[in-house]
Amino acid sequence: MSHLGIVYALLGAALAVFLAGAGSAIGVGIAGQAASGVVSEDPSKFAKVLIMQLLPGTQGIYGLLVGFITLSKIGLLGGGMLELTPQQGLLVLAACLPIGIVGLISGKSQGKTSAAAIGIVAKKPEQFGKAMLFPAMVETYAILALLISILAVTNLQF
Amino acid sequence: MAVLQMQKVSICALKKDRKAILEKIQSMGVMEISRFESEEEGFQTVNTQEDRSAFEKNAALADTALNILQEYVPEKVSMFASLEGKDLIEKSKYLETAHREKEVLDMAAQVVKLHKQTAECKANVQKLENQIETLRPWMNLDIPGDFQGTETAAVLIGSMSGSLTLEDIYSLILEQAPEVSGVDISILSSERDTVYLAVVCLKKDVEKVEEILRQSGFARPSQSMSKIPAREKEDLQQQITVLQQEMEECGNKIASYASEREKFKLISDYFRARAEKYQILGQLPQSKKTFLAEGYVPAKAVPALEKALNADFDLSFETEEIPEEEEMPVLLENNGFSESVEGVLESYGLPKKGEIDPTMLMSFFYVFFFGLMLSDAAYGLVMFLGCFVILKKFPRMEQSLKKSIKMFMYCGVSTLIWGILFGGYFGDAIDVVARTFFHVEVPEGGLVKALWFVPLNEPMRMLMYSMAFGLIHLFVGLGIKGYMLLRDKKVLDFFCDVVLWYVFLIGLLLLLLPSSIFASIAQVDPSIFPPFVGSAGKILAIAGALGLLFMSGRSSKNFGLRLALGAYDIYNVTGWLSDVLSYSRLLALGLATGVIASVINQMGSMMGDGVLGVVVFLVVFVFGHTFNMAINILGAYVHTNRLQFVEFFGKFYEGGGKAFHPFKFNTKYVDIKEEKSL
Numbered sequence: 084m085s086h087l088g089i090v091y092a093l094l095g096a097a098l099a100v101f102l103a104g105a106g107s108a109i110g111v112g113i114a115g116q117a118a119s120g121v122v123s124e125d126p127s128k129f130a131k132v133l134i135m136q137l138l139p140g141t142q143g144i145y146g147l148l149v150g151f152i153t154l155s156k157i158g159l160l161g162g163g164m165l166e167l168t169p170q171q172g173l174l175v176l177a178a179c180l181p182i183g184i185v186g187l188i189s190g191k192s193q194g195k196t197s198a199a200a201i202g203i204v205a206k207k208p209e210q211f212g213k214a215m216l217f218p219a220m221v222e223t224y225a226i227l228a229l230l231i232s233i234l235a236v237t238n239l240q241f
Numbered sequence: 242m243a244v245l246q247m248q249k250v251s252i253c254a255l256k257k258d259r260k261a262i263l264e265k266i267q268s269m270g271v272m273e274i275s276r277f278e279s280e281e282e283g284f285q286t287v288n289t290q291e292d293r294s295a296f297e298k299n300a301a302l303a304d305t306a307l308n309i310l311q312e313y314v315p316e317k318v319s320m321f322a323s324l325e326g327k328d329l330i331e332k333s334k335y336l337e338t339a340h341r342e343k344e345v346l347d348m349a350a351q352v353v354k355l356h357k358q359t360a361e362c363k364a365n366v367q368k369l370e371n372q373i374e375t376l377r378p379w380m381n382l383d384i385p386g387d388f389q390g391t392e393t394a395a396v397l398i399g400s401m402s403g404s405l406t407l408e409d410i411y412s413l414i415l416e417q418a419p420e421v422s423g424v425d426i427s428i429l430s431s432e433r434d435t436v437y438l439a440v441v442c443l444k445k446d447v448e449k450v451e452e453i454l455r456q457s458g459f460a461r462p463s464q465s466m467s468k469i470p471a472r473e474k475e476d477l478q479q480q481i482t483v484l485q486q487e488m489e490e491c492g493n494k495i496a497s498y499a500s501e502r503e504k505f506k507l508i509s510d511y512f513r514a515r516a517e518k519y520q521i522l523g524q525l526p527q528s529k530k531t532f533l534a535e536g537y538v539p540a541k542a543v544p545a546l547e548k549a550l551n552a553d554f555d556l557s558f559e560t561e562e563i564p565e566e567e568e569m570p571v572l573l574e575n576n577g578f579s580e581s582v583e584g585v586l587e588s589y590g591l592p593k594k595g596e597i598d599p600t601m602l603m604s605f606f607y608v609f610f611f612g613l614m615l616s617d618a619a620y621g622l623v624m625f626l627g628c629f630v631i632l633k634k635f636p637r638m639e640q641s642l643k644k645s646i647k648m649f650m651y652c653g654v655s656t657l658i659w660g661i662l663f664g665g666y667f668g669d670a671i672d673v674v675a676r677t678f679f680h681v682e683v684p685e686g687g688l689v690k691a692l693w694f695v696p697l698n699e700p701m702r703m704l705m706y707s708m709a710f711g712l713i714h715l716f717v718g719l720g721i722k723g724y725m726l727l728r729d730k731k732v733l734d735f736f737c738d739v740v741l742w743y744v745f746l747i748g749l750l751l752l753l754l755p756s757s758i759f760a761s762i763a764q765v766d767p768s769i770f771p772p773f774v775g776s777a778g779k780i781l782a783i784a785g786a787l788g789l790l791f792m793s794g795r796s797s798k799n800f801g802l803r804l805a806l807g808a809y810d811i812y813n814v815t816g817w818l819s820d821v822l823s824y825s826r827l828l829a830l831g832l833a834t835g836v837i838a839s840v841i842n843q844m845g846s847m848m849g850d851g852v853l854g855v856v857v858f859l860v861v862f863v864f865g866h867t868f869n870m871a872i873n874i875l876g877a878y879v880h881t882n883r884l885q886f887v888e889f890f891g892k893f894y895e896g897g898g899k900a901f902h903p904f905k906f907n908t909k910y911v912d913i914k915e916e917k918s919l
Contacts, residue, residue: 137875148836212588219883226826237700
């Protein structure tokens with residue numbers, strides 16, 4: 084049972100990466116469908132809608148970020164893995180949850196918002212700046228979750 | 242940092258000069274001609290719709306000819322074509338082409354006609370090829386398809402469905418009409434379900450034989466074949482060759498017009514400009530002998546316009562300040578650095594009447610925050626060099642594009658500086674390379690020390706700074722609101738909506754500093770703040786809150802309601818809290834860049850030392866960092882915009898002004914070089 088701590092910690096890193104990554108994948112997918120529709124009508128808008136499509140992609144990166152910090156924190160990357168008690172492992176797991184869960188949900192929502200914003204670009208391309216803001220609003224909450232996850236992981240003392 | 246002051250200009254001139262005057266105004270491109278609201282007595286507008294659409298048609302004709310030319314003789318378009326801007330053409334050359342408009346248009350029409358002819362030929366070739374295809378099964382027939390037979394023998398030519406063999410058909414006839422003799426059947430060709438055959442029999446038997454065959458699905462060919470199929474095919478092929486030759490000739494003729502491409506472009510732009518001129522002309526009130534024109538001109542361009550017009554024409558030129566109630570079109574003017582973010586401002590909205598142009602203040606914060614979010618010295622250098630080279634190489638780029646690239650160049654410099662402060666050079670590439678390939682012991686903190694501190698090691702410290710920068714940003718925004726209120730002499734509003742907020746917020750801030758929460762976040766000892774900080778904070782916060790409570794609802798007469806409104810306004814402090822927290826993205830995005838960069842470096846170094854290791858490292862390095870740069874530049878751009886638009890502008894700026902659209906040569910292909918002889 085002595086390894087259970089590291090199992091929990093690794094589970095935390097995995098959750099951060101796969102939940103947030105899945106959220107981004109769903110979001111980018113939704114936005115991509117809308118983007119394809121626009122490009123099929125007007126290929127010259129490709130660059131603009133591509134930027135819109137990429138906006139929900141950041142949650143996955145945040146998840147990766149937390150996952151990576153967690154792995155280096157528990158010493159899995161540099162060798163010399165820490166001996167964690169189950170409690171300590173669960174602490175790491177809890178620290179990883181915010182970005183995982185918020186990443187999943189906000190990624191999906193941001194994808195929907197991006198798809199709607201792509202609609203703006205299709206009809207009024209000159210309003211690109213404003214259209215970009217709506218998906219960025221959703222992302223704020225992913226950033227807040229990322230912040231708490233990072234602070235929690237880096238400040239845990241073993 | 243300014244919105245250019247406009248003046249209203251009214252011109253009254255002789256009708257005979259109207260086109261020349263409009264051309265002059267168009268070539269100077271400084272006047273936005275406005276539509277007349279009121280009907281003037283004795284003046285009426287002339288309908289120019291017909292001329293205008295004729296010109297537009299001509300422009301479209303030239304465009305079509307250009308498209309066709311592009312199809313036949315593709316002009317090489319480089320990847321950077323959009324950066325190169327329009328071709329610069331001497332005015333004399335433009336005028337010469339414009340002079341020969343008929344000739345050029347005829348050429349364009351000729352190109353279009355030739356293209357149409359080619360299309361027709363192509364359709365005919367297709368048709369002939371289809372005919373040849375239907376002939377194919379009959380190729381073995383060496384008599385014409387409608388051969389009537391000889392004196393005593395008859396021929397039946399046709400097809401039967403089903404996969405029948407020669408024996409099948411013979412036995413068919415033998416079974417049903419044993420009395421018939423001397424039938425000769427030859428199968429010309431057979432496909433999966435169809436057999437093509439020629440039957441020779443005696444003339445007296447022909448009806449009976451045909452009847453028998455028909456019952457089994459015999460049918461005469463649908464197309465008439467008056468010639469031997471092989472001959473027919475030859476004929477058709479000859480026709481195709483002729484058509485192909487014609488197509489080739491047409492293609493060559495079209496190609497010979499490739500040298501006229503420039504003329505087509507010029508004439509297209511020429512007609513576009515004329516169409517625009519006629520559109521304006523249709524708006525102007527005209528009397529029998531005179532016409533009126535009215536519009537907005539930037540104040541500093543007025544003397545030049547007046548001089549130019551007075552020199553050549555007899556007219557009355559009047560200027561007046563723009564009346565209070567009228568909204569003037571907005572044209573921004575900023576210094577070379579700040580004008581680069583004008584595009585960002587435009588995408589939010591130009592300043593509306595009475596608002597100041599925030600471009601200059603915004604430009605500093607914009608570049609500052611962008612660099613902080615990307616914060617990698619190497620990425621910054623790449624960005625700076627890339628934009629710099631593009632700017633140097635394509636000096637004639639379109640204006641708004643040029644501004645954006647300039648903006649990214651400045652952001653690159655800022656990124657470079659922040660990167661040095663935080664010690665990021667492609668993430669931790671230097672350390673990784675040193676450790677993996679040169680086996681150097683990397684000391685704590687890396688080989689190249691961060692000039693300030695490493696945010697990943699001290700995230701709380703970075704968070705504090707992010708919020709502090711945010712607070713400065715927000716306070717500046719509130720300050721601009723105060724400035725605008727003071728300028729409009731609304732001193733009471735200035736005091737209640739700005740000063741009280743400052744007092745309240747600074748009080749809260751001072752209260753926070755010596756508290757244990759702040760101490761644990763910033764890891765400082767609360768005792769470094771003298772005790773009066775806390776008490777001063779308490780006094781300021783209470784004074785501010787009371788002021789807001791009583792003054793925010795001052796528009797309401799009812800005292801109870803006034804207090805309620807005041808209390809609600811104090812509740813807005815949560816808005817300030819969320820605004821400040823929003824700046825934590827500076828930390829988050831900065832960390833994202835650095836961490837992903839180190840993930841890439843680590844992945845690259847996994848193969849260890851050796852030739853293979855170096856190759857793998859280089860490949861991973863180039864692809865990985867390109868990807869990371871692209872995604873993080875996008876992120877920094879989006880979130881810097883957000884901080885400006887939502888947090889900063891939310892404090893003072895509404896936007897919604899109308900852009901200045903001067904009457905000028907709106908060309909598609911070329912820029913006309915003005916002669917400087919004026």
